[in-house]
Amino acid sequence: MASSCSLFHSSLSSKSKSKFPLPRHQNNTKFNRPPPTVISCTSSSTYDPCPSTTSSNSNSPSPLKSGRLADENIRDEARRHRSIANNTFSAKYVPFNAGPDSTESYSLDEIVYRSLSGGLLDVQHDIEALKKFDGAYWRELFDSRVGKTTWPYGSGVWSKKEWVLPEIDPDDIVSAFEGNSNLFWAERYGKQFLGMNDLWVKHCGISHTGSFKDLGMTVLVSQVNRLRKLKRPVVGVGCASTGDTSAALSAYCAAAGIPSIVFLPANKISIAQLIQPIANGAFVLSIDTDFDGCMKLIREVTSELPIYLANSLNSLRLEGQKTAAIEILQQFDWEVPDWVIVPGGNLGNIYAFYKGFKMCQELGLVDREPRLVCSQAANANPLYLCYKSGWIQFKAVKANTTFASAIQIGDPVSIDRAVYALKNSNGIVEEATEEELMDAMAQADSTGIFICPHTGVALSALIKLRNSGVIAAGDRTVVVSTAHGLKFSQSKVDYHSKKIPDMACRFANPPVQVKADFGSVMDVLKKYMGNKTPNH
């Protein structure tokens, strides 16, 4: 979108003591409540998902107040505890939605993105091993790790490590303690604009690089770190991006000292997004095409060169992203909301949410799943069109320019995953015009939220479903905010400048130009205050 900001020429411009040691799954006993004892370091056949503070070395320096030894950092500490852990959980790649007869599978240490038939892959966990622990066990384990700095559980993703990458050594993990993002009650927005009392925004954009992509990228880059230590041929990690995947990839790679290569569609992402990989030292290619063109190129390149593919075609990413769903349940004290609304582009995230909710139900943490809504920009709406055809026909589209630039995607790689997630959650797909999404963003911002345009797309879906009565006033509804509004400030500048062609910008709030003298300022303020009533 062209920038027209004449109005803005000035300054607008555990150390947790092992709470749950020694589940007795070796003899198949279902472990309902954590026993009160502390883990024994001599027990070689036990698994301690939550490391204790007990030192395995009696000659070690005495613990600091924090429980860490005097010369230890948090990684050292995790390493010391690792000797007492015997991991019994595992995961592997299988063809996505494979039938019960399929025997095709791959170790997560293999470099593979597609099944033999060319279809998508999925990370399949050993659910039977996880089921040896009941829902109460998992709920309490996950709850016990929130708000700590214990490596790696201080991360909202790695606090669910057993369900994410159970076999990775904590020493290989690359984490910025992502996740644990704010789920906030949109009280005024809900009441004023939608007559709702139980509307929530899951702020995944309040994150290390400003979007939900951090959740998946910590997992992918950690696995790459492991692969490189295993001497697998991975010289660098690459992605095509509309700006958020590239930001996350470059940051996590930079933290681990791994080269990153990003393919960006020239002039189609925000300045804030563009500068992120540049600043993080990625090799940035600005390519004269759109995202779908970049995606095609990176797929070709990664099949020729030892560059590991970091887009969500790679199912590892979704293992991290699914933790946002688990987190939502956790934040509601394991109560299930009625609706979760997610903006969709390449369509990995809607499946990740489905998978997170599904695992919680399957493993007994909750008894049902929410209904999912995926919302697209009308200018890039292939999933919406497929839904409207009764799921009969999917056709890629040429994505047109949208203020929701991170979802300007016409040929989503995870279309099959998205259709599966929506069909199995009694889901709905909606779309939003440019005016709808920008108005929704402006209204939400006016209640103090400051969302990105993609979240405006999700809110537009909510508005439509409320107006049609599909979502009821009392339904507990979560809108997933996928990126930080500050990454997309130019779209807000354009809107509040009222300079967007063919858009009324009904909720614009342009600044008032005023002379630098007391009288002029007083005149303007009196006029402004005359319209307000005192609120006693």
Ligand SMILES: Cc1ncc(COP(=O)(O)O)c(C=O)c1O
């Ligand atoms: C900010 C933002 N919101 C939503 C999405 C859509 O996520 P997905 O591609 O997983 O559908 C993306 C990326 O595509 C994004 O960057």
Ligand SMILES: N[C@@H](CCOP(=O)(O)O)C(=O)O
């Ligand atoms: N919005 C994404 C598009 C690519 O999605 P991915 O999840 O497949 O990496 C981005 O920011 O690049």
